[in-house]
Amino acid sequence: MSVTYRKDLSRAVEDYLKAIYELQRGRQQVSTSALAERLGFASASVTGMLKKLHAQSPSLVKYQRHRGVTLTQTGEKIALEIIRHHRLIELYLIEALGYSWDEVHEEADRLEHFISESFEDRIATFLGEPEVDPHGDPIPTKEGYIAVSASTRLSALQVGESGRITKVLDEDPELLRYLTKLGLCPQAVVTVTQRDPFGGPIHIQTDAGATQMLGDRVTDSVYVELVQ
Amino acid sequence: MSVTYRKDLSRAVEDYLKAIYELQRGRQQVSTSALAERLGFASASVTGMLKKLHAQSPSLVKYQRHRGVTLTQTGEKIALEIIRHHRLIELYLIEALGYSWDEVHEEADRLEHFISESFEDRIATFLGEPEVDPHGDPIPTKEGYIAVSASTRLSALQVGESGRITKVLDEDPELLRYLTKLGLCPQAVVTVTQRDPFGGPIHIQTDAGATQMLGDRVTDSVYVELVQ
DNA sequence: TAAATGAATTAGTCGCGCCTAAAACGTGGA
DNA sequence: TCCACGTTTTAGGCGCGACTAATTCATTTA
DSSP: OOOOOOOOOOHHHHHHHHHHHHHHHHHBBBBBHHHHHTTTTHHHHHHHHHHHHHHHOTEEEEEEEETTTEEEEHHHHHHHHHHHHHHHHHHHHHHHHOOOOOTTTHHHHHHHOOOOOHHHHHHHHHTTTBBOTTOOBBOOOSSSSSOOOOEEEEEGOOOOOOOEEEEEEOOOOOHHHHHHHHHHHHTTTTEEEOOTTSEEEEEEETTOOEEEEEEEHHHHEEEEEEEE | OOOOOOOOOHHHHHHHHHHHHHSSSSOSSOOHHHHHHTOOOOHHHHHHHHHHHHHHHHEEEEEEETTTTOOOHHHHHHHHHHHHHHHHHHHHHHHOOOOOTTTTTHHHHHTTTTHHHHHHHHHHTTTSSSSBBBTBBBBBOOOOOOOOOOOOOGGGOOOOOOOEEEEEEEHHHHHHHHHHHHHSTTTEEEEEEEOOOOOOOOOETTTSSSSEEOOOOHHHHHHEEOOO
């Protein structure tokens, strides 16, 4: 039985770890300013926190002045725990309490820091150990494993190609309501009917048969996997 | 439509309001030391917080040096909101997620500060707008009304009298597990079969027929309403 | 290679909410 | 009435996590 000792972390620290994880995609270092922007803090505040984390919790974070920050294995594991909480809570609010797609983010962003492991386990069981959240994002396992998806942006599809929506990387309630109205939720299939080869808006047809013109904001946040 | 503006309060302040409310029963002022003991803080810390509250949030609390503290109408309303959250969450954890009686207190003590009004409404609806929590305590309404119960302590019953358990004023998981084992949960009926007129342990018979001797710790925290 | 520019860090501050130690208060008993 | 004792407050301090303003650094460009 492996007991992983985990210091009790403040909400602030958990938020930093999560933000670093989310910005790290691809990049090997996360810059102070990127982190500041995502968290809505002044850069100087972020520098201060990173210095403190590096000094007091070297097991979570590797920080080099002027170079940026990276998560350690342990730091990443904790970030994934928080993300697991977030995604399970979102799904739970929808499935068990009748929340809609666009209402869950804010609630989950708070609660993710305060639920116990027991609560986490119980909602996961209730939901049947789900593997993806309502936005189509994979839910990390308790062991910190997260599935990588093979999907691409809707904006990358060529005319005539069809894709099944896998996830939507935007939490803005207004955008989500708009997508809901168009039927553009995970699992829906869309076909590109028209597009400019140099970017810009594209025309798509939904599986319900409706056609729609979509701008960059949408086509860059909606991810699909190719079908046919 | 009455919109009651409510400043966002810190968890610490909410905990103070709740503790003052709970200690205020009967008494008209709550002393610094009583509050300190209940919250687990040094008295000096409590004095500091009360001074600050009185100065910055005079709408919540009335504090007089050396005399103690009282809640205002508004302060009491907010305390009751938190208590409503606490009791709804406890009940929800039991009804919807299969928690047992003794597990819910700690979880509710954290979550009560972080759920949204929307979450509160939805679990209340799910539970059918319940009026009492799993310990038998009344759940305040959204408007801040709380039922007063006519029950007395089990320790006040005379030989031959029977009572239906209404609530248990103790959150210690171990005590609660013990009571569960004996069948002494809200709604159960007990009859006093033997007692010393000067206090001390009393003997009771449960509705299941079992007899049991109970000490002060139990008979002072279990409340009953007389039956027959 | 040196100057310009933008990113990052340092320095100093603030409010919060807790602490300990020491002083002040206020009340009951001699 | 006054003193002793327990309660409460004051004084001073600390860690956290944000802020602004000023400075330094690293990189790009002339």
